Amino acid sequence: MPTTKLPALTGARWWAAAAVFVLHALVFLPVYPFQKSELFRVIHDLVPMQQGAAGVTFFFVLSGFVICWSFRHGMSVRGYYLRRLLKIYPTHLVAALVLILVVAVPLTRPVAWLPNLMLVHTWVPRWTTLGGLNVPSWSLCAELLFYLSFPLALPLLARIPRHRLWWAIVGMIIAILLLHTGFHLWTEGPKDTANVFAVRLLPGAVSPEFEIHVSPQWFAQSDIPIPASYWLSYLFPLSRLPEFYVGVLAARMVAEGVWRNTRLATPLAALTLCYAATWLVPINYKMSALLIAPMAAVVATLATRDLAGISGINSTRPMIWLGDISFAFYMIQFPVMVIVTRLFIGGRQYSVGGWALWTTVSLAASILAAAAIYHGIDKPLMRRFAHRPPPDRRTAPREGHSAINALTKP
Template sequence: MTRPPEVVPGTREDSTALAVESFPTELIQPVHATRTAAPAETVESVIERAARQRPPLPSLTGARWWAAFAVFLLHALVFLPVYPFQKSEMFRNIHAWVPMQLGAAGVTFFFVLSGFIIYWSFRPGMAKSAFYRRRVLKIYPTHLLAAAAFIVVASVPLHRAIVWVPNLLLVHTYVPNWTTVGGLNVPSWSLAAEMLFYLSFPLVLPLIMKIPTHRLVLAAAVLLLGIAALHTSYFLFFDGPKGIANAFAPRLVPGTTSPYYELHASPAWFQQANIPVSLSYWLSYTFPLSRLPEFFLGVLAARMVLEGKWRNTNLTWPLLALTVAYAATWVVPVNYKMSVLMLAPMTAVVATMANRDLHGIGKVNSHPRMVWLGNISFAFYLIQFPVMVVITRHLIGGKEFGVVGWAGFSVLSLVVSTVLAAALYHWVDLPIMKNFARSKKKAVKVAA
């Protein structure tokens, strides 16, 4: 990120996304409380001000909640084993309209947004050690607490270190085996990719900065083509599903009585020595190196906005393009469902929302309540599965429910997850970032 001296992430509080990066505190205030652009401000002056000040982007913070909620909705369908509802024709119809790519779209948004915000807030000359310290402090404390909660509520056998140690270290998705990839708190798979993003950013940034402003759009187009070629190679040369059917669906057990554990949280699951995973699916979706280009697409988008190569403020066509791309995921193989088709319009949505904030025209997503929800979305993303495990074990298991029962348990999961996420954000994340994210030398200097 090329950023002015005024923006110093090492001296500001920030919040994290699903995975997932977020804004310094100055970048997450409601737009109506921090807007500095006058109505008569020209496009050129807005661009100049953005490059100099890196003003707030509250709409992007608020939008994170919708991405996290999309993931939650898919997980509520798949990870709440409500029988006989999940075996009914109604469930099949619902799941046809809420398939796996809904959650995948939310993750794609987070990955692109992560690159955008990391570039937006990074200070030139900032020590790599300081950058890495802040990233570790943003990710690991909340991740470890959610993982610990899952270990307790799912009765994970600690004697099988292969199940939980790689997950705690966030290296579990580098191995194509569900014993490790899905061995603990399933949503945390995306954090392994995020940690790779953070590790690579300071190293790759000098190369990114060598791209001339007038070549940014071309660079983004080449990157998109490279991503498409990569996933095409996975489809052609690796074992995996070749049809267009959705691959992410509930794993059902016999009978009409709800089980006490969803399969990925079952004690029997953790005892298995080897749980095969489709190689092409793993490469396309969870392998961190495959998702790395999405992060740098967000970095390029941030440069486009800051350097005046992306001036659109009308969300209509990016959202329309995203809708068309999302609809197209129904008719392509699984390697293309996850992100490939949605990447270009998703990047356009992120860049346009940022540009709207710069021009002071952010609306729904910049509302203070939406900004707050966006701030807690990272914790919400991680705690939802442990919450669903508890609700399944104590309220759903051993009983029978229809669609009304599933809806009630989904709402309960949503409420409990939101409350716990708020607690994690306010009592864990913010205090840690306030007290430990800044070097003591800088803190003394600022205080003086």
């Protein structure tokens, strides 16, 4: 019987987190005059926002896969919700607290920080709440919706017969493309193929002491509108919900033997081609829509390789450890960059060498901080309060590890 552990999926999480980090290092480390140079413009053209967005798309699809794969028959919904909340909120709050301690967050103005702490800030299209405090936490608003919806959607998903799983996942991807087409045609915002996300530069050639999203000027602003098409296609949780269920359907396909491919080269080649195509399409498509299908294929293939006993670099111990700390790394990297800016960058001038130096320092410090959060907070909390129930041997599926398979058994 194949193992239910999927180490390659854990290790692969690191590559997604690293892709996000590289983009954030370019955007959130205010290194002047480097960021105002022609060299920076060339680098930013080669590392556009869709690189970080690709990492987020991977996490969203992977979330659906892993949640479906690990949800056992007989597991209480209350226990499931407790585990999901404990997995998100403690790390999120630690990262937010670090920022509150090192920047001038106006605690007397709750709109600048309370929606972020509660993880509801992406439901309203205003940069006042979207872009303040720990910027990467926006994706957790979508994750919360995913987790809350899953137990409610399971009975419906369980009705999809095995021989129609391909139709279901293709239909889901087509629906996503149609949704983004609607955003492009009927909502306000950029319509061309340019990458709209860029560094927000301040006057002068000396590096500022604050990254713009945590500066006193940012927190003081009453309202900052955001283009509707960008908000709906990238940040709005309901728009990202189908990506999660593509991952859920992919988990069913692997567990029930519908997806059997173990050759990683093909889905990686498809992902590379779709990523290259993001330079040629409008913003509504480049941030996630084009990448969902190949991302699901990569996730499914990695899982199938694990089940077949095929090892690779993602299954090695160092990669699994990096994958384990990847969520904490994702959450703490921006606060670390803010601290590095306050202590070492602000008030000074650096070229590309200075940017490379402080990026390396930020990477090392983020890994150390993430390890401390994971081993000191996340693991102890999960061990103490979120024990998984043993599988029900009478009803657990014999092949794979599908929640929907288990639900459909008598």
